[in-house]
Amino acid sequence: MSLAMLKTLFAQKTWAHAELYDCMATVDPAQHAEPLHTAIRTLNHIHVVDRIFRAHLAGEPHGYTQSNTEETPELGELHFAAAETDLWFESYLADLNEAALADSLTFQFTDGDAGRMTREEMLFHVLTHGAYHRGNVGQVLKGISVTPPRDLLTKFLHQHEPARRQG
Numbered sequence: 001m002s003l004a005m006l007k008t009l010f011a012q013k014t015w016a017h018a019e020l021y022d023c024m025a026t027v028d029p030a031q032h033a034e035p036l037h038t039a040i041r042t043l044n045h046i047h048v049v050d051r052i053f054r055a056h057l058a059g060e061p062h063g064y065t066q067s068n069t070e071e072t073p074e075l076g077e078l079h080f081a082a083a084e085t086d087l088w089f090e091s092y093l094a095d096l097n098e099a100a101l102a103d104s105l106t107f108q109f110t111d112g113d114a115g116r117m118t119r120e121e122m123l124f125h126v127l128t129h130g131a132y133h134r135g136n137v138g139q140v141l142k143g144i145s146v147t148p149p150r151d152l153l154t155k156f157l158h159q160h161e162p163a164r165r166q167g
Contacts, residue, residue: 001120003101007093009127012156014086019149020134021079023141032144039140040072046130047082053126054088056107057119066110089126 021043027036045068055062073081101120109115117125131151138148158164 001101001124003093003096003098006101006120006123006127007090008157009153010086010089010093010123011160012153013127013130014083014090015156015160016131016134016149016151017079017082017086020137020151021075021082023146023149024075024137025079027141027144027146035140035144036075037072039137040075040078041068042133042137042140043082044068044073044078046133047078047085049129050082050085050089050126052110053122054085054092056105056117057092057122059105064110089123093123 024036024039024043027039029036048064048066048068052062052064052067096119101118101123103119104116105119105122106114106116134151138151141148
């Protein structure tokens with residue numbers, strides 16, 4: 001995958017997160033406590049895995065022993081932390097070159113097993129993992145009659161480049 005496409009997909013990820021978190025903020029926590037908790041736990045899992053792979057890419061320890069935290073963060077706090085991490089990925093890609101995508105990095109999974117992936121593979125994992133679980137959150141929202149945002153690359157591209165809509 002090209003660096004240009006990765007940059008686009010991470011910009012879309014940032015946008016999709018903002019839309020989803022904004023939608024989640026409209027859910028009445030008193031009326032929908034259990035589904036809201038489930039959705040926040042899922043969003044937190046996305047965030048933790050993003051942070052783990054951020055650390056792998058930066059060659060730093062991440063400090064996590066599992067792919068979610070014991071405590072469930074408050075939605076606003078999590079939104080802020082996820083937005084910061086999303087911006088880190090965009091900044092990371094801005095400073096990366098095509099050749100660096102093929103660099104193979106070694107790391108340790110939270111279960112202690114060793115791993116090796118290229119930067120490109122790690123970045124693609126972060127994208128697909130997050131998209132998968134945003135879909136899970138969308139299903140939770142549908143279950144309480146809340147329409148989730150449309151997490152689509154086509155929507156993102158046309159909103160950010162309206163000229164694409166012209167024939």
